[in-house]
Amino acid sequence: MSLLHIVGVHGIRQGTGATTEELSHDWRAALAPAPAAPGTGAPARSGPDGIVVTVPSYRDVFPKTATRFVRLGPEDADGAPMDEEEEAFVLDALAAYAPEVVAAEASLDTSFEGTLGEGRLQSQVARRKRAIDQVAGKGVSDRLLWFVREAHAYLRKPETASAVRETVRKTLVETEATVVLAHSLGSVVFYDMLSRGEIPVRADGRPVVTTLVTLGSPLRWLAVRKGVHTPGEPLRVAAGVRWTNLYSPLDVVPRGKGLADLADGVTDVVAHNGALNPHNVERYLGKPIIAECLLQARAA
Incomplete structure (x- = not known):
């Protein structure tokens, strides 16, 4: 069985203290078991077989920022003041x-x-x-x-954004991954890469990545703050990329809403992650629809 290479694009906060090895292990372990083949009656496998997950960490290129409060002066040790x-x-x-x-x-x-x-x-x-x-x-x-x-x-910081995108691009090139799982702000990072033409392509110009799954994405309300796409125009992906978007009704980051009304060709799937930390990436990754998407990617 050939290996299916997956690249994860994590949310910024998740990667502030984790290495690539730690993130990759945790995401791989969180994936739902692969479903049984239709009509076989066989039980689900204990885990997705033949899958390699790599989640590059940005912690060396993304600066530490204040997280909970907006500070006014340099005496605050956990972040620069807001200008x-x-x-x-x-x-x-x-x-x-x-x-x-x-x-x-x-x-x-x-x-x-x-x-x-x-x-x-x-x-x-x-x-x-x-x-x-x-x-x-x-x-x-x-x-x-x-x-x-x-x-x-x-x-709003080009040097930071460029370093983050280059970290992801390097991993895409090295792994030749055909699947991207992008969580939280990671979905904005990867969409930005798509818009800029920064993902690897085949000799015929088609993207190497054929499956995109976004998890708890803020694209509907955050992307327009930078102009990642033209306001009033639908979000778009390159031809040949299958895009599935998971959102939890109680997740505050996407505000419990999907992207299908704003994006051409995206399939929204509701992920019931419960009321306690519904934005958690492992809760998203554990949904059966993820395993189904990976089976489809392998068969493509």
């Missing part, structure tokens, strides 16, 4: 995530600002953060804020 450009990005990204929060901000009590530690946040960001929680649920903004700040470091 005006990043503040505008954060406000724009959060508004794109939940457009209704902009209207909700007007009704907020602003007397909280400067108290209970919230004064460390720029007042506009703090107000929008509270509006997010009011609209989407308590604590949602805390989970979104680290994501948006790290997304900014990729989307």
Whole structure:
């Protein structure tokens, strides 16, 4: 049996402390068992056979950023202060995530600002953060804020983005992988590569990658912040690439929504990951649809 080579493109936060070997092992172990062949009645195999998973880590090229709070001064050890450009990005990204929060901000009590530690946040960001929680649920903004700040470091810093893409491209070339599994911000990274023509191609110009599976993708609300694609135009992949998108209804990153209404040829699949950490990559990878996609990729 020939080996099926898979490259994983991880979310930025997941790779801050993990090596390529650790990420690859964890993703490989999380894959659902391959289903039995139709009509055979045979039990599912204990794991996907003949599969090699490589998940390159960006930790050596992606700078450490603040994760939970937006800091105001250099005395904060966990990240640089937010400048005006990043503040505008954060406000724009959060508004794109939940457009209704902009209207909700007007009704907020602003007397909280400067108290209970919230004064460390720029007042506009703090107000929008509270509006997010009011609209989407308590604590949602805390989970979104680290994501948006790290997304900014990729989307608005060309040298960082180029280094991340080159790390992924090098692995694609070395493995000759035909399948990409892209989680969270990793789906934006890989879509950016597709848009730039940075993935390996065959002699006839067709992409080597024939199967793309995105997991918990923020493409519907984050990609337009950078202009990864033209606003108002559908998201696109190269001809010959089968794209399946998994999303959990309770995952705050895709806001419980798929991509089929925004992307040509994408197939949305609902992944019920539960209420506890539904954005977790291993919960996505364990879904039977992943094993089915890999079987289809092997048969192609």
